[in-house]
Amino acid sequence: MAETQGPDADAGSDVPVGMAPALRRPLDQMRILRAAVEFIDTNGLSKLTMRRLGAHLGVEAMALYRYVPGREQLLDGVVEVVMDQLYETTMAGGFSTSWQEYLQMQAHAVRTLALEHPRIFPLVATRPAAAPWLRPPLRSLRWVEDFLRGLREYGFSPVASVVVYRSFATFLLGALLLEAGTLEDLTITDRVNLAFIETDELSAYPIITEMAEQLKDGGYATEFEDALEGLIERVAELRS
Amino acid sequence: MAETQGPDADAGSDVPVGMAPALRRPLDQMRILRAAVEFIDTNGLSKLTMRRLGAHLGVEAMALYRYVPGREQLLDGVVEVVMDQLYETTMAGGFSTSWQEYLQMQAHAVRTLALEHPRIFPLVATRPAAAPWLRPPLRSLRWVEDFLRGLREYGFSPVASVVVYRSFATFLLGALLLEAGTLEDLTITDRVNLAFIETDELSAYPIITEMAEQLKDGGYATEFEDALEGLIERVAELRS
């Protein structure tokens, strides 16, 4: 939570001589991007301004422009950082014994990421991707490369692999953008207006009123699993 | 395109006396919201400011605040206006003879709306809904009421109706947010940076390079139909 540090390979071991142990080592792009991720996670995207992010890093806003071309590109960088995180947790992990298991594991990795960063996931989901054939949220070239190779190894034809990639992305986008949206509201609310509907207004909708209980039941987790099952069955037909 | 007018019931017939045929009748909320829809459609959300919208209406920005509490609520209103459009085209239309046909027709109506307003659909899809159990993009109370009643009439149980509503919304969100995103880019591009990937960078990804042709094939339309078919089959099992 406090610091995303670790025994990383650029911090402690080989401090360049002459670079005194300053209280604040100079900025660099990665540090800015990670600070931005942290900032959005805790304060929400709408609060992120260049000036506030600078302050968060103990620096004036103008200093950021030496490492980042502008706010839009900063947000692109935030998306990349988060996707890299997905790549590492998912591709480093052990092998799967079947394509079904493989899809399950990838789906859950993306879901975990979406729930860990509910305020960033909308960015991953809706920012224009680097190429028109990339499908958010599965938008990292490395990731797609490995995913397609993975499917190939499980015996999918090239055409089938692409179809699977697309329907997988569509499924994750729909399911997780909704679920992340509900989490977003539970933390600090960006906007409180209209958050709930007046009871008297509701009475104009008898069916909704009658079904209030069923509608309120959350159940996102099992819903995700069921839809994933459905997708896998559809893919199985496609493969035969 | 130019004017969303028609023989509407507040324009010509009963002009209040004393209200001279001024070149610009006074503002009203609906006029502002419709102007905002038009503005986003042609210029994109990021260009919409209170000041520019005022100018578009021949008025200073401050005048808008008499009819709209602020920018956020203006955007909420834009979403509502667009959803009302959906309600009218979809619920006024004739009856369907089967629930399959009913779902098909509703799905295509939402798709048409998304493709007509590709720059507004992301708002419909991602703005927090009025209640946590509403699922964007199917977020209008009237619409949900009629949809649930429709399913009920086709013999779905209350629980099943809710499950169908949810998976239907998830499906539409994933499929159409992606498709709308591609249309958005084809019109005036908000941002051109990184729009396409350098060819040399691509060569680091052999599988992607090899599958370039399959990946580039658009085919959103048939993809939508296939996924819709799949959903309907899953719903059929659920119903039995």
Next chain:
DNA sequence: ACCTGAACACCGTTCAAGT
């Protein structure tokens, strides 16, 4: 009743200047 002018606190971004 409806709109405007002026003002406030804030943006993103540029650029010459400081150390």
Next chain:
DNA sequence: ACCTGAACACCGTTCAAGT
């Protein structure tokens, strides 16, 4: 080499003032 101060052109929003 790295950061800052001052400035520019813009925001959303408030409020007293105009007609």
